[in-house]
Amino acid sequence: MNESARVAVVGAGAVGLTTAFDLAERGARVTLFERDAPGGGSTSRAAGICYDAYAEDIDVAVADSAMARFRRLSGEGEFAFHETPYVFLAREGDDAAAAALEESVERMRVHDRAVSLVDADELADRFPIRTDDVLLAGVAENAGWADPAAYVDLFVGKCEAAGVEFRVGDAVSLRADPPGVAVDDAVTARFDAVVVAAGVHSRRLLADAGHPIALKPYRAQALVADCDYRGPTVYDATEESYLRPHPAGVLAGDGVEPVEPDPDDWDPTADDWFVADALDAVRHRTAGGDAGESGGGGSTEPELDRAWAGLCGATPDRNPLVGAVAEGVYVAAGWHGHGFMWAPAIGERLAEVVLGDSQESIPGAFDPRRFDGDEEFAVVEGMALDGD
Template sequence: MTNTDHTGASDRSAAPGSTEATVAVVGGGAVGVTAAVDLAARGATVTLFDRDDLASGASGRAAGVVYDAYAAAVDAAVAARALERFRAFDRTLPGFEFAACPYVIAVREGDEDAEAMPELVDQMRDHDRDVSLVDPDALGGRFPLRTDDLAAAAVAEGAGWTDPTSYVVAMGDRARREGVTVETGSEVALGDGPTVRVDGAEREFDAVVVAVGAHTERLLATAGIDVPVKPYRVQALTSRVDYGGPMTYDATAGVYFRPHPTGLLAGDGTVPVEADPDGYDPEGDDWFVETVSETLRERADHDPEVERAWAGVCTATPDGDPLVGPVADGVFVAAGWQGHGFMRAPATGELLAEGVLASLSDDAATDSPWIEAFAPSRFEGDETFEITEGMSVRNRGD
């Protein structure tokens, strides 16, 4: 990475304290809208920009699966906070609903990931996550799933699902109520330091938060900032046939599914090659529909009547962890979710708000809230790496 002081602190002596800060949030997905709300709630004057509408990126195409079944301490803590906020928003955020629903992880016989499951579940439990290893027969007794071919299974009780678009729209409305200026249809280019160019006009802020999802690498590169964040296609489909079982991840097939208002939603369909965020195919591939349909028949006795199949673009990093923090003087990034950015957005937005305001603060006593494991400075920016599927069992560990 270039051009960073690793703290994000503005080097301008007149940098204001947190309650006077002006912040541009670029990107109106789940992460950007949450950051905008949380910044405004802490007294910042916030402008939220999106080049299209809110939720026009990956957030508007996400499956809305939300869980806390993470083995690494930092991931478990972030997920726990996000879930806590989703549940609270269910009661307090008009237009948003969160449906509690257990999340099953199933690994088939012959899959070496089965051996890793007991230890992963122990780690999740060490972090107070309500996850249990279950005997496949007992799983079959509890849920309408085929389990006789499974070698290992676990159930995360604290999970649930929601409609990601409704979250972004509801948070966007809340942002406006908090006084955030929302400018949609406004494509942002980055200037020098915390300045943005919109419609040819340069606008200066105390901080700029870049939450542009698949466009992260491209947008930051225009300001001479290199980050290793690669876009790749991921797919989902909905079926009109009713499904009343739990959210399920068939780890061996690489397919997940959950209840959905039309019947069922299923997905993954990761295409592990770099995609063009401005030119990717937004339709679901035939192979994806076929393989998911087969897994649904096998695992849940669900013969899908496909209503819609689509693709969106997720972001990968060299180590599978996101980049959240400063990348230059007054410029901050949040990207690289490996397909898990929606479920973590309520915690990420809060982290961004606290991190940005702490970085701008003159108060030397302010502890840095940034999470070290997510520090953008851990990379040079020119790393080459393979894109890997984000939900796999192995990717949940340390």
């Protein structure tokens, strides 16, 4: 496909915006369709956690590219990448999680990840968090966080400067042969290629065009609490919860429901039980215990600022669906909550494949055609000990 190709991108989240920009930068004439506001879907509800602590080579390669690009982008406009170590821990009494953690760290080191195993005392010496309940922890140095909204704002501007045409507010459907996008199921605009990056809605769009994909939505929850927290990002594998620094204090999440909601009829408000549990988790990890003894910020009492729910996309094998589903029709979905984290790398790689610059940019393990699209599978959340 020549570089002046006409390409449609459906979905203006982090992945869609990045892909649209990278296509336009390579000379493609890009139209970006978004039925709501850019970044108004899953990206607006993302935690913004970034790391390269993976045990599989394909994940490491993508994460390396994404982290490097986040750092290059930091300082453009209002976007900033905040260097913050990523701690993943198992609690006392959870020998299974500790064993999985140790195995994961060993596999990460095979790929030269800057990851160390530490005990509770070593963890307390380094970070102002509670550690008296920790059996074993891993610390990934190459990690950080960013504000997804700032990333969206940056790439909206970059897309506009690169000549991307925005079609916001249009409900669209997909045409596959030849590639095209129909607005309100009426007028069809033809393109040389169409990229579907519409999150969990990608399944319906592609299925209606005759190309089912193995994708299920699941609901996850997060909140922001006001408190004085200056520690690392922490994933508690025993409780399956996480927290990270936030300008207001802390962002925390878990609340995953491993069931399939209707992506067009679901509750975006956080559940009361989640809010209570998440505040307890923040209170537990950031206040008292070893945190006060190790010279950190002392006790904190989190006060709820806001809470929400969002939809993530799951696949049968936890790898995303990235690549062609038919001639000229591509998908980028199924991130298990890692879409924002990988967007800088996926956009660049997918643009190369769409324009024919490289067919090796996307790992074969991400090929959406590895599944028939009618598979039955259980939903597994994305933030877990790698290899679980």
